[in-house]
Amino acid sequence: MLEYRCYLIDPSGHVQQPAVVVRCASDAEALAEARRVLGHDVRIEVWQRTRCVGRLCPDPTCGGAGSTA
Template sequence: MLLPLGWTAVKEYRIYILDDDGHIDAPSINVRCLTDDEALSAARKYLHEHVVEVWSGSRRVGRLEPRK
């Protein structure tokens, strides 16, 4: 898809919170971001005691682990 000059496409991302066994612990959190880095930053606020993964379609963007 071509966008007019100066426009940027917003992408859909899903944030998953995983339990201690690595299984999805809650419904996904859907966010719209301009970049993968922005989506990973958005996921950091859900990073408490559990691992968080960020996905864009079938592509895993990243996995964040809490500090121990």
């Protein structure tokens, strides 16, 4: 299992609170777990060490719903 850090991102692109850590077998699983844990109406960035796995967004104007980096 890999450790991923999930961040809530405010509209100006800043981290809102400390990361939520999840342990998952794959990037896809980590993105799904981030949504499950943090919610569907928020912006989220998921990181695995120094690599941005993806950005999740409910609003298409902020990068597309479910978009990844």
